[in-house]
Amino acid sequence: xxxxxxxxxxxxxxxxxxxxxAEVQQSIYQVRIINRKTGHKRTIGSGFVxxxxxxxxxxxxxxxxxTNDPTTYSIEYLATNGSVGTLELLDVDVLHDLAxxxxxxxxxxxLQTAELPAKGATLYAFGNPLGxxxxxxxxxxxxxxxxxxxxxILFSGxxxxxxxxxxxxxxxxxxxxxxxxxxxxxxxxxxxxEYLQRLLEKIRTxxxxxxxxxxxxxxxxxxxxxxxxxxxxxxxxWMLESVGSxxxxxxxxxxxxxxxxxxxxxxxGLVTVISVNCSNEREIYLDEKLSVGNMxxxxxxxxxxxxxAPRFYRMYELQxxxxxxSNATKxxxxxxxxxTNFVQIAKQNFKMSVCRRDYLRYKGLSxxxxxxxMVSQKQQGFLFELFLTGVDFKESMxxxxxxxxxxxxxx
Amino acid sequence: MEKLDACLLExxxxxxxxxxxxTQFPVRIGRALDNxxxxxxxxxxxxxxxxxxxxxxxVFRNLSKENGTRLNGKALQVASLxxxxxxxxxxxxxxxRLLATSMQVAQASxxxxxxxxxxxxxxxxxxxxxxxxxxxFLYEAYLQSIFNKELVYYLSSVMPYLxxxxxxxxxxxxxxRLASQRWEFSPALGLAAFCMLTPQLLGELGRVxxxxxTANWPLxxxxxLSNFLLIPLLVYAYIRLVHHAExxxxxxxxxxxxAPLLVYQAMDLTDQWTIEHEFTGQADxxxxxxxxxxxxxxxxxxxxxxxxxxK
Numbered sequence: 001x002x003x004x005x006x007x008x009x010x011x012x013x014x015x016x017x018x019x020x021x022a023e024v025q026q027s028i029y030q031v032r033i034i035n036r037k038t039g040h041k042r043t044i045g046s047g048f049v050x051x052x053x054x055x056x057x058x059x060x061x062x063x064x065x066x067t068n069d070p071t072t073y074s075i076e077y078l079a080t081n082g083s084v085g086t087l088e089l090l091d092v093d094v095l096h097d098l099a100x101x102x103x104x105x106x107x108x109x110x111l112q113t114a115e116l117p118a119k120g121a122t123l124y125a126f127g128n129p130l131g132x133x134x135x136x137x138x139x140x141x142x143x144x145x146x147x148x149x150x151x152x153i154l155f156s157g158x159x160x161x162x163x164x165x166x167x168x169x170x171x172x173x174x175x176x177x178x179x180x181x182x183x184x185x186x187x188x189x190x191x192x193x194e195y196l197q198r199l200l201e202k203i204r205t206x207x208x209x210x211x212x213x214x215x216x217x218x219x220x221x222x223x224x225x226x227x228x229x230x231x232x233x234x235x236x237x238w239m240l241e242s243v244g245s246x247x248x249x250x251x252x253x254x255x256x257x258x259x260x261x262x263x264x265x266x267x268x269g270l271v272t273v274i275s276v277n278c279s280n281e282r283e284i285y286l287d288e289k290l291s292v293g294n295m296x297x298x299x300x301x302x303x304x305x306x307x308x309a310p311r312f313y314r315m316y317e318l319q320x321x322x323x324x325x326s327n328a329t330k331x332x333x334x335x336x337x338x339x340t341n342f343v344q345i346a347k348q349n350f351k352m353s354v355c356r357r358d359y360l361r362y363k364g365l366s367x368x369x370x371x372x373x374m375v376s377q378k379q380q381g382f383l384f385e386l387f388l389t390g391v392d393f394k395e396s397m398x399x400x401x402x403x404x405x406x407x408x409x410x411x
Numbered sequence: 412m413e414k415l416d417a418c419l420l421e422x423x424x425x426x427x428x429x430x431x432x433x434t435q436f437p438v439r440i441g442r443a444l445d446n447x448x449x450x451x452x453x454x455x456x457x458x459x460x461x462x463x464x465x466x467x468x469x470v471f472r473n474l475s476k477e478n479g480t481r482l483n484g485k486a487l488q489v490a491s492l493x494x495x496x497x498x499x500x501x502x503x504x505x506x507x508r509l510l511a512t513s514m515q516v517a518q519a520s521x522x523x524x525x526x527x528x529x530x531x532x533x534x535x536x537x538x539x540x541x542x543x544x545x546x547x548f549l550y551e552a553y554l555q556s557i558f559n560k561e562l563v564y565y566l567s568s569v570m571p572y573l574x575x576x577x578x579x580x581x582x583x584x585x586x587x588r589l590a591s592q593r594w595e596f597s598p599a600l601g602l603a604a605f606c607m608l609t610p611q612l613l614g615e616l617g618r619v620x621x622x623x624x625t626a627n628w629p630l631x632x633x634x635x636l637s638n639f640l641l642i643p644l645l646v647y648a649y650i651r652l653v654h655h656a657e658x659x660x661x662x663x664x665x666x667x668x669x670a671p672l673l674v675y676q677a678m679d680l681t682d683q684w685t686i687e688h689e690f691t692g693q694a695d696x697x698x699x700x701x702x703x704x705x706x707x708x709x710x711x712x713x714x715x716x717x718x719x720x721x722k
Binding site: 114268269270271304306307308309310311312313314315316317318321326328329330333335338339340341342343344345349351352353354355369371373375376378381394400401404405 | 527551553554555556557558559618625661691692693694695696698699700701702703704706708709710711712714716717719720721722
């Protein structure tokens with residue numbers, strides 16, 4: 001019985017995906033960025049008709065090459081029947097990786113939207129993986145990632161590149177999410193459709209005309225997001241956690257995830273290393289080499305009571321090197337400018353450096369790096385490092401100050 | 412005529428010149444064995460030069476059809492001139508001079524070794540410096556390890572440096588021996604020890620100063636100075652003190668011997684400058700830490716600190 005039931009369920013699902021495909025294929029398109037110089041596609045993604053028969057929704061990261069360099073690139077669609085045409089960008093939501101495009105002619109029937117079904121419900125993701133052809137991927141809704149900042153839907157299905165911007169539909173064929181990312185092995189992410197609805201709402205107020213200054217609007221979105229994040233972090237109740245002889249704020253927001261990074265005695269010999277790394281694991285995609293919105297910080301405690309002070313400090317000094325990795329290039333950001341001073345935090349002296357580099361195109365945003373090393377103990381060390389991307393410098397300093405004020409020395 | 416016995420031919424050979432008293436004229440010089448003075452230099456002809464003495468003075472006659480003779484820098488066929496010494500004569504590629512025995516010679520070269528330079532003159536000092544250098548490397552190996560190790564582990568890690576130091580000393584002593592025909596091992600060991608110890612000490616000093624000034628220029632400056640000046644200065648001191656060279660010849664030799672290294676350092680420096688002007692994406696600030704916490708900058712309160720950074 002069970003087996004029979006299971007079989008029939010699979011048959012039903014297959015049936016539904018094939019019937020859905022027939023229903024929506026007129027509303028699903030490939031979105032391609034064309035280099036005007038060669039006429040060839042540079043990046044591809046997927047899109048779907050929404051709201052009006054000439055509006056297409058996709059991901060911001062699909063069209064970002066165009067927004068960053070509209071003179072070099074243009075946007076085209078490719079229909080399931082092979083017809084092509086040009087698209088114009090109306091507006092974007094970089095925070096949720098969404099973009100809405102308008103075609104010069106009718107594209108097809110706009111898809112309906114619906115609320116997210118219950119966890120475990122089957123979803124059907126549509127798109128054009130690797131440009132191989134329009135496909136449907138059946139997977140499971142695993143709910144909103146409420147703790148993460150982008151609040152995406154966890155979709156257990158195999159999304160592939162090229163499917164970005166395609167719709168994820170419920171059984172009824174209504175859009176509940178937009179394909180956006182994958183972590184491999186059927187761990188994929190969808191943008192919740194409510195953010196698309198908000199973007200469409202904004203476009204309605206613009207009378208379906210392109211946003212007057214898209215770049216400024218993107219910068220404004222990033223600033224608002226960064227301010228909201230920094231303010232939220234400061235108003236959250238903070239829990240303190242022990243790292244060596246210090247008590248420090250660890251998980252200062254639900255969006256922040258902390259991992260233990262301690263090293264074993266085997267690796268570290270006479271030194272005891274206790275380390276905690278926290279990050280919001282967020283990357284707001286701006287272009288191939290630039291993403292912002294990331295916050296990571298690290299506390300590392302070193303204890304070497306079995307070593308003489310110069311020997312301990314030789315090791316400690318070597319550890320005092322940041323490993324911030326960022327793909328930002330000189331086209332995007334200035335060089336880091338740093339200021340090093342000594343500051344007393346929780347009765348201990350720290351050699352503390354604050355570095356900032358400013359974004360060239362996204363005015364008002366900076367990357368901020370704060371690194372500190374305790375220098376008031378001869379056989380104990382404590383390194384603190386914080387790296388924020390795409391924030392307002394002054395606002396970030398308020399958070400850093402609050403962090404320092406919450407440090408406590410246990411002895 | 413009365414000064415004939417006072418005439419002397421100096422053949423310049425390192426490390427000691429050869430001298431021939433010219434008493435009977437004419438004097439024929441060449442490579443053939445029936446000459447009055449036989450010079451077995453391959454650039455010298457079988458019969459190369461004849462010097463005769465007449466009423467008017469000395470007469471020089473070039474006999475060589477191959478490489479010829481130059482008298483006071485000019486090509487010679489026959490010349491007769493008063494003896495005004497010294498007369499320089501170049502036979503083929505061999506330099507010689509005609510001198511009067513009454514000519515004054517330079518004063519004996521006496522060098523006072525003072526301070527650190529004693530390592531070039533006193534074997535005991537050189538040996539002590541070598542031991543000190545080895546100890547510094549031993550201490551460095553100890554500082555750099557974070558594991559509990561037996562002494563033998565640190566000793567073994569120092570062996571390559573010790574080997575390098577001895578090899579360098581032997582190389583210097585060997586070259587020195589070729590030039591001076593004397594074995595001078597201890598100054599060579601002193602030079603080798605100096606070469607290895609100085610960068611180590613300057614590095615340590617630089618780190619202390621970096622921390623003191625909260626900046627990277629002290630160490631960078633010291634390394635730059637040591638890269639460009641250390642080897643030429645050491646070679647200069649060595650040539651002066653061990654080989655008793657005159658000041659300017661010593662400068663010449665020091666520059667000549669350090670030239671490849673100086674060019675290498677210059678190349679390295681230009682590369683560094685190029686890299687510094689490129690975008691790296693790395694934050695550049697002083698990362699030195701010191702257990703003694705000696706520094707110029709004061710410790711600020713959190714409030715003061717943020718007022719400072721807002722600037």
